[in-house]
Structures are given as structure tokens and as C-alpha cells.
Amino acid sequence: MEAIYISLTGIISLMTLLFGIRVFQADRKSAINRSFALFTLITSIWLLLDFATYQQSLANFQTLFYKIIFAVIILMVFALAIFINYFPKTYVGFNNFLKLIISIVILILVALSLFTKSIVDYAYMEGYGSNFQQGKYFIIFIIYVSALSLFILIALINKYIKSQGEEKVQLKYLLYGLSIFVFLNLAFNLFIPMLTGSFIYGRIGTYSSIFFVGFIAYAILKTHLFNLRIILTETAAVIINVISVVSIFTSNTLTEGLLRALFATFIFYGSYILLKSVRREIEQKEELEVITDELSKANEKLQAIDAMKTEFVSMASHELLTPISAIEGYLSMMLDEKMVKIDDPKAAEYMDRVYKSAKRLARLVADLLNVSRIEEGRLLVEKKDIELEELVTSVVDELKFKAEGAKVKLEKEISDETKVKLYADPDKIKEVIINLCGNSIKYTHENGFAKITAMIMPTDEVLKKFDAMSYICKQNGEAQTADGSIQTAVHEKYKEMVGNKQVVFSVEDNGVGIEPCDIPKLFKKFSRVGDWSTQEVQGTGLGLYISRSLVEMHHGKIWVESAGKDKGSTFYFSLPLFETKAQVVKLDSEVPKAKDAKPLAKSAVGS
Numbered sequence: 001m002e003a004i005y006i007s008l009t010g011i012i013s014l015m016t017l018l019f020g021i022r023v024f025q026a027d028r029k030s031a032i033n034r035s036f037a038l039f040t041l042i043t044s045i046w047l048l049l050d051f052a053t054y055q056q057s058l059a060n061f062q063t064l065f066y067k068i069i070f071a072v073i074i075l076m077v078f079a080l081a082i083f084i085n086y087f088p089k090t091y092v093g094f095n096n097f098l099k100l101i102i103s104i105v106i107l108i109l110v111a112l113s114l115f116t117k118s119i120v121d122y123a124y125m126e127g128y129g130s131n132f133q134q135g136k137y138f139i140i141f142i143i144y145v146s147a148l149s150l151f152i153l154i155a156l157i158n159k160y161i162k163s164q165g166e167e168k169v170q171l172k173y174l175l176y177g178l179s180i181f182v183f184l185n186l187a188f189n190l191f192i193p194m195l196t197g198s199f200i201y202g203r204i205g206t207y208s209s210i211f212f213v214g215f216i217a218y219a220i221l222k223t224h225l226f227n228l229r230i231i232l233t234e235t236a237a238v239i240i241n242v243i244s245v246v247s248i249f250t251s252n253t254l255t256e257g258l259l260r261a262l263f264a265t266f267i268f269y270g271s272y273i274l275l276k277s278v279r280r281e282i283e284q285k286e287e288l289e290v291i292t293d294e295l296s297k298a299n300e301k302l303q304a305i306d307a308m309k310t311e312f313v314s315m316a317s318h319e320l321l322t323p324i325s326a327i328e329g330y331l332s333m334m335l336d337e338k339m340v341k342i343d344d345p346k347a348a349e350y351m352d353r354v355y356k357s358a359k360r361l362a363r364l365v366a367d368l369l370n371v372s373r374i375e376e377g378r379l380l381v382e383k384k385d386i387e388l389e390e391l392v393t394s395v396v397d398e399l400k401f402k403a404e405g406a407k408v409k410l411e412k413e414i415s416d417e418t419k420v421k422l423y424a425d426p427d428k429i430k431e432v433i434i435n436l437c438g439n440s441i442k443y444t445h446e447n448g449f450a451k452i453t454a455m456i457m458p459t460d461e462v463l464k465k466f467d468a469m470s471y472i473c474k475q476n477g478e479a480q481t482a483d484g485s486i487q488t489a490v491h492e493k494y495k496e497m498v499g500n501k502q503v504v505f506s507v508e509d510n511g512v513g514i515e516p517c518d519i520p521k522l523f524k525k526f527s528r529v530g531d532w533s534t535q536e537v538q539g540t541g542l543g544l545y546i547s548r549s550l551v552e553m554h555h556g557k558i559w560v561e562s563a564g565k566d567k568g569s570t571f572y573f574s575l576p577l578f579e580t581k582a583q584v585v586k587l588d589s590e591v592p593k594a595k596d597a598k599p600l601a602k603s604a605v606g607s
């Protein structure tokens with residue numbers, strides 16, 4: 001049993017000392033680190049002396065031990081008070097005169113304990129170890145310890161209340177350690193002895209100082225980018241090495257000694273490698289933390305710049321829209337023969353060109369305004385009951401003249417099963433259909449066709465078709481969807497949210513078609529694909545981006561299928577068929593709300 005106590009005392013006082021050395025090394029000039037190192041040095045001496053008071057073989061020295069122990073406790077509490085005063089920020093500043101006075105008082109107290117009988121009178125042996133008789137002025141010691149404990153407590157509470165962030169965390173660790181230490185000491189050195197009349201378990205309280213010291217060491221080193229793991233690894237390595245070296249000298253034969261020496265060498269080398277790798281790993285982690293921090297700061301800056309840009313675009317588009325609409329309106333009146341008569345055909349032609357350009361400009365500005373609203377989350381979606389057939393018919397009517405002008409046949413096909421009611425924003429859905437049909441007319445040669453169809457499709461199939469496009473995107477180096485199990489989980493959640501039935505609109509044409517490698521770019525801002533489209537057909541590259549956002553605001557999906565260049569294309573978008581309006585309202589409330597939203601500016605049809 002005593003062997004266990006010997007090793008335990010040795011290990012704990014060694015660890016305490018190592019913690020102190022580690023902290024001292026981290027910053028030799030800091031008052032915090034120095035006072036902590038002093039505290040650990042005194043604590044480790046106290047641990048050893050305390051151990052000695054349990055030794056029957058040292059009966060003759062017990063009185064001396066107790067005198068030294070009390071001198072050591074006087075210094076220990078003082079070192080702790082200095083440390084708490086400095087950590088993590090100085091609480092009370094002392095001038096040199098005060099420091100001198102305090103030092104003299106401490107010296108007098110130490111001298112009283114060491115050289116007089118005023119604090120410790122004498123020691124005597126008990127069954128489990130030794131005990132002592134208090135001196136005449138033991139009360140001085142009690143007052144001293146109580147005063148400093150009170151100072152420590154007030155300083156700690158004050159600091160904890162006033163601290164924030166990292167400092168608060170540090171103080172929390174310190175308080176954890178202190179609580180464990182105080183609690184175990186009260187239990188084993190006060191309450192249990194009061195109940196049993198013996199100090200036999202007193203050592204447990206003493207040993208608990210390791211928690212206190214350990215927690216403080218961690219709290220200090222945390223700010224110096226040190227890690228508890230490295231402190232513990234180092235401590236464990238030193239202890240194992242010390243034990244293995246000591247074991248060499250306790251060998252009985254030379255061979256045993258040599259074997260143990262060999263073993264100790266292995267252990268030394270192993271600890272060296274282990275420490276090196278732990279250190280490297282921690283350094284890498286720290287570097288990574290610094291880089292992550294820098295990146296997140298840079299990201300914040302970029303986001304701020306991006307928000308400024310979006311706000312500028314939003315403001316500029318808003319300001320531009322009014323005069324452009326006026327120009328567009330007046331030009332349209334001038335071109336109306338019933339209102340104004342233009343005799344010169346050349347002038348009429350020029351006027352017509354100006355009118356078309358003004359219309360395109362109005363469209364571009366309206367699109368930019370929409371994009372900025374989408375990005376700022378200010379686009380308001382006003383859902384109501386709408387008849388699907390009515391909606392499609394009105395779009396086809398609106399686009400009739402444009403299709404006729406382009407000599408493209410515009411058709412619609414609405415089956416009976418799709419003559420359903422939808423709970424959606426009619427303006428936004430109309431805008432999506434107009435964008436898609438407008439594109440089909442734009443990107444189809446003369447005598448071609450554009451056909452809009454509505455059908456009902458299970459959500460599973462919608463997802464399958466949508467994934468097929470994502471697959472093409474992935475093959476072309478664009479990761480639009482997550483992989484494997486994540487994808488399945490996302491789909492399951494989506495199905496759970498929107499139910500298993502969707503209305504799917506398709507807009508098919510036999511126009512210029514789209515190369516598979518261009519598909520990933522289609523739904524991005526300002527992206528226009530294929531030489532044909534960019535050279536001969538005017539556009540902004542915003543229509544599909546806006547359409548995608550609008551469909552997503554309705555919890556739907558949008559995708560495209562095309563067999564390739566000149567093979568036509570079919571654009572699809574789906575809207576979940578909710579059984580009740582309440583389901584839509586609930587889902588909308590779960591999706592982040594657009595604040596300060598304004599209605600979407602109505603964009604001119606086609607360009």
C-alpha cells in the first residue's frame with residue numbers, strides 16, 4: 001500500500017512541477033506564468049512534505065516537518081494570491097513600497113513558523129501517521145490564510161463577472177479546478193476527520209491539488225495556442241522515462257540491468273517520436289485555425305462588397321426603370337399611326353429600331369432589378385389560387401404575336417388531369433412560362449415549333465429527371481448535387497416536405513438545341529451558350545437564372561433535356577401539388593422569410 005502512496009505522491013508532485021515548468025517556458029517574462037511556476041514549485045514541495053508526515057520511520061523529524069509545512073503553506077497561499085491577482089488581467093496594482101511591506105510580513109510569518117513554537121508547537125505520532133499540536137498564536141496563521149482566501153475569492157468573482165469570451169473560458173477552467181480542490185479538501189481534511197476523528201483519508205484532499213494545477217495550466221496555455229494533449233503527453237512521457245531509468249538502478253543482476261537499460265532506451269526513443277508527432281499535429285491544427293480565421297475574415301469582406309454591389313445594382317436599376325419606361329411608352333405612341341403620322345418611311349424605320357432597343361433596355365433593367373431582389377432576399381411571393389389552364393392560355397395569348405413574327409408555331413396541350421387549381425404566385429409562374437416559351441421562340445428557326453404541355457408526375461420521377469441533368473453537369477465538371485447517400489437523404493426530406501405529386505410544365509422546341517457541355521452553365525447568372533445564340537439572338541443570360549429562383553421559391557425543380565446541337569430542347573419545371581393550402585403556408589414559413597420585400601417588377605415580354 002505504502003508503495004502505491006510513494007509512487008502516487010512522486011508522480012503528482014512531478015506532474016505539478018512539470019506543469020509549472022511548461023507554463024514558465026511558454027512565456028518566461030510574464031508575471032502570470034512566473035507566479036504560477038512559483039506556485040507549482042511550492043505545491044510540489046508541500047506534497048512531498050505532506051507525504052513525509054505519514055511515515056512512521058521519520059518520527060524524529062515530524063515536528064520539523066510540520067514547521068516547514070506551515071511555512072510552505074504560507075508561501076503557497078501567497079503565490080496563489082499573486083497569481084490570481086495577475087490572471088488573466090491584473091486586478092490590483094502594488095507599488096514597490098507596498099510590495100516591500102508585504103514581503104516583510106510574509107518573511108516574519110515564515111520565520112515564526114520555522115523558528116518558533118507560535119504556529120506549530122510539536123508533532124506526535126498516530127496510528128496512520130502523525131499529527132501536531134497548534135502553537136499559541138496559531139490564530140495568526142488562520143487569519144492570514146482566511147484574509148488571502150477572501151481576497152482570492154473576491155478577485156475571482158469580480159474578474160469572472162467582468163470578463164468576456166476567451167478570458168471567461170479561462171476563468172471558468174480555473175474555477176473548475178479550484179472547486180474540485182476546495183471540495184475534496186473540505187471533505188477529506190475537514191468533514192470526514194470531524195466524523196471519524198482521523199486524518200487517514202487526508203491524502204486524497206492533498207492529491208486533488210493536481211486537478212487545480214492542471215486546470216490552471218490549461219487555462220494559461222490555452223491563450224498561447226498550447227494544447228492540453230501536448231501537456232499531458234509530455235508529462236506522461238517524462239514520468240514513464242523517469243520510472244524506466246529508476247528501474248535500471250533497482251536491478252538485481254547485471255543482465256537484468258542491461259535489459260532494463262535497453263528497454264529504457266526504447267521508451268525514450270518512443271516518447272521522443274510520440275511527442276514530435278503530437279507537436280506536429282498540433283502545429284498543423286493551429287496553422288489551419290489561423291488560415292481558416294483569415295479565410296473567414298476575407299469571406300466576410302467579400303460578402304460585404306457583394307452586398308454593396310447588389311445594393312448599387314438594385315438602386316441604379318430602380319432609378320433607370322422609370323425614365324426608360326417613359327421612353328418606351330412615348331415611342332410606342334409615336335409609332336401608333338392613329339396617334340402620330342410620320343411621313344418619312346426612313347424616319348419611321350429608325351423610330352422602330354429605337355423603340356425595340358428601348359424595349360430591350362427596359363427588359364435588361366427589369367431583369368437586373370429582379371436579380372438584385374432575389375439576391376437580397378427581398379422578392380415577395382404572393383400566393384393565391386390559380387387555374388392552371390387559364391394561366392397557360394393567357395401566356396400563349398401574350399406570346400402569339402411574337403411567335404407569328406418569328407414564324408414559329410406556338411402550341412399548347414393541356415390534358416384533363418392537369419386542369420387543376422394551384423396555390424402559387426400567378427405573376428411569378430407566368431414569368432417563368434414566358435421566359436421558357438420566349439426562349440423557345442427565340443432559339444428556333446423559321447417554320448419551327450414551340451409547344452407548352454402540362455402533365456402530372458410523381459415526385460420520384462421529377463427527381464429522377466432532375467438528377468439526370470445533374471449527372472450531365474457532374475460529368476462536365478460541375479457538382480450541382482451531393483453524392484450518394486447524402487443525395488438520397490436530401491431527396492427523402494424533399495419528398496416528405498412536398499408530397500408525391502407534382503405538376504410539370506414542359507416547353508419543347510425543335511430549335512438550335514444545347515450541347516451537353518453547355519447544360520451546367522444554363523441556369524447561372526449572365527450565362528449565354530452556343531455561338532449561334534450569342535451572335536444572332538439578343539438576350540441577357542438572366543432569364544433562366546431568374547426562372548430557377550422563382551421555381552425554387554415555389555419548392556419546385558427546373559431542368560432541361562436536349563439531344564445536342566440543332567436537335568431542339570425541352571425545358572421542364574415542376575410545382576408540387578399540395579393537398580391543402582395550409583401545407584404550402586407551413587413549408588413557406590419553414591423556409592427563410594424575405595424581409596422588406598417588394599413585388600417583382602413586371603418585365604417586358606420577350607426582346
Ligand code: ADP
Binds near residue numbers: 439440443527
Ligand atoms: P437569354 O435568352 O437572355 O440569353 P436565358 O437565361 O433565358 O438568357 O438563357 C440562357 C441561355 O440558354 C441562352 O443564351 C441560350 O444560349 C440558352 N437557351 C435558353 N433557352 C434555349 C432554347 N430553347 N434552345 C436553345 N438554347 C436555349
